Amino acid sequence: MPLAVRIVFCLTLTTPVLAQQPSSYLLPIREHVYPNGLRLLVLERPDDHRVAAKIFTDMGALNEIPGELGAAHFLEHLMFKGTHTLGTTNWEAEAPLHAVIATTEAALIEEMNRSRNLIRERGVWHDYQRAETTPRADSLRREIARLDSAVALYRDNGAMMRWYQAYGGTGLSATTEQEYMKFDINLPRSRVGLFMRVEADRMRNSVFREFDQERMILVEQRYGDLNRGTTPYYEQMNAAVGAVHPVFWPEGYPTDFYQYTRAYERELYETYFVPNNTTIVLVGGVRLEEMIPLVDALFGYMERAPEPPRATAVEPVPNAERRVLYRSDKIAPRVEVRYLIPGVGHPDRPLFDVMLGVARRTVEEALAQRNISARIDANTRVVHTTRFGVPSSLNVELILRDERDISDAESVLLATMDRLGRAEVDPALVALVRKHLRTDWHRLTLDAGRLAFEIGHFQTMDSWRTLQPYLEARDAATPEDLMRVAGRYFIPRNRTIGVVRSASTERNPTSGGSR
Amino acid sequence: MIRLWKGTTSVPRLTIGVVVLMGVCQAVAAQQVPPPREMRLPLLEMQIPDTTRFRFALQNGLVGFAVREVRAPIVQFSAFVRAGRGDGNKQGVAEAVVAAMRHGPCWMRPNRFTETMDGMAARLSITMTADITEVSLNVPAEDASQGLRVFSGILRAPCIERAVLEDFARNGVSSPTPPPGGTVEDGSLERAVELFNRRLLDGHRYSPEITAADVADITLDDLQDYHQEFFTPSNLVLAVSGDFDPDEMFREIDQRFTDWEGRRPPSLRGGSNIDTPPRATYRYSAGKLQTWIVIGHELRRVSPDDIPALQVMNYILGGGHFDTRLFREARDKRGLTNDASGFLEFNVRGPGTYTFRTYGRHEAAQELIDIVFAEIERMRTELVSEEELFVAQGALSDGDFAMRFEDGHALARTFAEELIRYGTFEHLFRYVRRVRSVSVEDVRRAAQRYLHPERMAVVVVGR
The missing domain is CATH 3.30.830.10 (Metalloenzyme, LuxS/M16 peptidase-like)
Known part of the structure; x- marks a missing residue:
């Protein structure tokens, strides 16, 4: 379709959405949806001389399969490795090498599949498999390494970042969580076209260079997580809270990292990085009308693709209290309770933001009355993220000074959470928590990047249109509302209790095995 | 009594020279994308408010x-x-x-x-x-x-x-400083930096211990x-x-x-220079999965006139972004670390520090150290490319510096900070011009003047 015609057609789809009544959360987001399904959201701030730009793809860890956990995050890393036009000194010479790598890797995958009974891990303690590899697999790996070295001769490292930086881009980053992958930059408003140019290229033409080197970066990041003694404990808790839903799965085990293949990463990329699964969010000194043709010029040619598959897992209704006893000398003793809570888009979800503050303060007071010394961490975090469009959990964790307080602390914690569902809390406390939430939101809006993130995140969880009502619902929360949701969700069969004790008495099961 | 208030209180604005939405709008064929340098992106003309x-x-x-x-x-x-x-x-x-x-x-x-x-x-x-x-x-x-x-x-x-x-x-x-060869309970990059600073500043009045x-x-x-x-x-x-x-x-x-009694300004002392010994490595063990490395030395008081060239040099070498020489060598090409960056920490009246920080699996530690020293040496002996210079100048002036005027909060903070640091706005108003005038020779001179590998301390926390 000729450019001019396409623009006229697109304009008719433009839907300026303004709040119907004054709100302290007024978000005059303007939306434009292109014929290929690409969504453009702009929050205009005419006084700003810069613009926060983000591109969200509706995919993440929810779309992975066991054995390849972390593959979505790895894909994000690979998408910094350049395209046909950025990151290479000679694409014509480089391209054939990638084709050979692909066929060599296909042969390697076939060899590993053929050897399934030889290389299968059989030991509980990862201490027994008949072989870790085969001579042919080793040979194919060496061939891939040789081809990768040949590709490196044409490599122009850093090209995906360089031009953003040269033209005043700041805050260049990318994130992959359970429900989204995003790339972000903050640019002078007159240079926002660079964002369209780089991101359209990244979305369509990514080349997975330095695959095995980048694999090791994920290992490094995982080591960084595991250096924190709490990581294995939290992962055990997540595994107990959720029966089947991938939202509770960790960001990949080291055993997963060594199984990623270019073929699987390419499949994820081609399935999900399509215009009808993508949202661009701009917050700053730009106007929607100016942005529509700019985006169209670089993304408009992309054709609508088949709708990417959704994550189909549905967490079963909980029917029994779960309990985790974790023994460790690396972290402080603690007791914790987690409850499944609904996702964004469910009318109850905003109330849990208020509930967090109320629960933390109420538990704090109850512990003080019993003279129990503890630091309280109340959150809705699963892995790294605190809001989801699917059920997740509300967690109240008491980190204790004295292990002997575990039993008393657990009694106080459970009784207090139970009481929230049977008696209304002080309206002044609810008002105070609401004020904290309101103020935190206003602080957030000063940062265009953080505001753009919230808009895009809500779009991937549910809809950007949910954001403003979500904030308003929090601000309207009453003691009765909180009692109602506490009574509904804070019940024994919906809870998981975690206790951390010292490890001194437990025998180490990983010693004494044989490989 | 407030004696001086002349300004309006509207949000400060930067004047942007050309507010056009360039390049890509014009007849870009479907799958052809222009090289970024050919996009004719407009120049920014920043006008700092009075x-x-x-x-x-x-x-x-x-x-x-x-x-x-x-x-x-x-x-x-x-x-x-x-x-x-x-x-x-x-x-x-x-x-x-x-x-x-x-x-x-x-x-x-x-x-x-x-x-x-x-x-x-x-x-x-x-x-x-x-x-x-x-x-x-x-x-x-x-x-x-x-x-x-x-x-x-x-x-x-x-x-x-x-x-x-x-x-x-x-x-x-402070937690006790272990002797070299001792064990650190809570190994981390922050702990390695702390040990570096304690060792460097031992006995100096800037010591954090x-x-x-x-x-x-x-x-x-x-x-x-x-x-x-x-x-x-x-x-x-x-x-x-x-x-x-x-x-x-x-x-x-x-x-x-207004009733806060005004006294004479205090007599402010300058910090004495730090005498650093020849290059030495200090190792500490830590029972973690990675090894953390801090390499560096003191940064003698830097004249404001020298700051732009020093910042450009550090930006190219290790300035905390994804396209530094250290990042490309250590992470992109070899997959050894999640990060390898350079940190300039200026003080106003005395010496600061210039450090390079990285971390990785234990077996990668020595290679990471070697990469840092090799890149420092290359910086001191070779000229950077014109493209590296172009990128660094743009990033520092149109990026980091422009962000200091992003909104009213940033503006108030920038003015106050500048006045407290230098007592004048001269450097602020001349910064962009100075960054833009840095040459590849200036960058090498800055490397030779401010990078001294022969007296860098290497702190290794890990295995």
Whole structure:
């Protein structure tokens, strides 16, 4: 379709959405949806001389399969490795090498599949498999390494970042969580076209260079997580809270990292990085009308693709209290309770933001009355993220000074959470928590990047249109509302209790095995 | 009485030379994308607002900058003080005064202070370098009056009491420095940096280490003396920004600060240079999965005129982004680390530090060290490319520097910080021109002048 015609057609789809009544959360987001399904959201701030730009793809860890956990995050890393036009000194010479790598890797995958009974891990303690590899697999790996070295001769490292930086881009980053992958930059408003140019290229033409080197970066990041003694404990808790839903799965085990293949990463990329699964969010000194043709010029040619598959897992209704006893000398003793809570888009979800503050303060007071010394961490975090469009959990964790307080602390914690569902809390406390939430939101809006993130995140969880009502619902929360949701969700069969004790008495099961 | 207020209070604006949405709109065929350098991206012409529009001054010598920023109903009060860790007459006194400030004003009991802060949903932040302290209070606009009252109380009359000193004795003492070869319980990059600084600054008055003996030697009089000497109107600059009525805000600033007795500015000492020994490696073990590495030396006081070339050089070598020479070599090409970056830490009146920080699996540690030294050497001996220079100049001027004027909050802060650091805005107004005029020869000269691998300390925490 000729450019001019396409623009006229697109304009008719433009839907300026303004709040119907004054709100302290007024978000005059303007939306434009292109014929290929690409969504453009702009929050205009005419006084700003810069613009926060983000591109969200509706995919993440929810779309992975066991054995390849972390593959979505790895894909994000690979998408910094350049395209046909950025990151290479000679694409014509480089391209054939990638084709050979692909066929060599296909042969390697076939060899590993053929050897399934030889290389299968059989030991509980990862201490027994008949072989870790085969001579042919080793040979194919060496061939891939040789081809990768040949590709490196044409490599122009850093090209995906360089031009953003040269033209005043700041805050260049990318994130992959359970429900989204995003790339972000903050640019002078007159240079926002660079964002369209780089991101359209990244979305369509990514080349997975330095695959095995980048694999090791994920290992490094995982080591960084595991250096924190709490990581294995939290992962055990997540595994107990959720029966089947991938939202509770960790960001990949080291055993997963060594199984990623270019073929699987390419499949994820081609399935999900399509215009009808993508949202661009701009917050700053730009106007929607100016942005529509700019985006169209670089993304408009992309054709609508088949709708990417959704994550189909549905967490079963909980029917029994779960309990985790974790023994460790690396972290402080603690007791914790987690409850499944609904996702964004469910009318109850905003109330849990208020509930967090109320629960933390109420538990704090109850512990003080019993003279129990503890630091309280109340959150809705699963892995790294605190809001989801699917059920997740509300967690109240008491980190204790004295292990002997575990039993008393657990009694106080459970009784207090139970009481929230049977008696209304002080309206002044609810008002105070609401004020904290309101103020935190206003602080957030000063940062265009953080505001753009919230808009895009809500779009991937549910809809950007949910954001403003979500904030308003929090601000309207009453003691009765909180009692109602506490009574509904804070019940024994919906809870998981975690206790951390010292490890001194437990025998180490990983010693004494044989490989 | 506020004597000077000439500015409007609208959000400051930068003038952008060409506000066109360039290049890509024009006849770009479907799958063809232009090389970024051929996109004809417009030049930015930054016009820094006139500082006098936002400046106020009280008769007692207190000056500040007030900028109205109405995008959110938030008000931020900040004070930048010409005093830091290196200015106490005893080790730990400055940190103890900061601890006292965290307990609130003396006229408010600590638990009442906590309740008041909670009731305002306020955020108090106090940071201290070797020679500057920043105190900031962020509150909702509806609580601006109360917030200013508390803020002025924290600055003018912090809670210097016996209980505070006892609390500082419990929580302010540094963990012991292990001997080289010793074991570090909580291995991390932060811990490695701390060990580096302790080793480099051992015996220097910029040292961050506070021992139990230091604390035992501190008296309440020491705290009072420090506070009275340095927290005086002529020795600090205020930055006030947010959603407020200007006339009302000025009236309140006047009310809260004008009777603060102005004393003569303190005599500020410069920090002596640090004599560093020849290159040496200090190893500590830590029972973690990675090894953390800090390589560096002192950074002798840098003339403001030298800063642009030094920053350009560091940007290319390791300036905390994804396209540095260190990042490309260590991460992209070899997959050894998640990060390898260079850190310039300037102080105003004395030496700072220049460090390179990285980490990775144990078996990668030596290769990482080798890469850092090889890239430093290359920087000292070879000229950088014109493209590297182009990128660094753009990033520093149109990126990092422009962000210092992003909104009203940033503007007030930038002006106050500049005044406290240099006492003039000359460097601020000339910065972009200076960055743009840095040549590839200047970059090599900066590397030769500020990078001295022969006397770098290497701190390794891990295996």
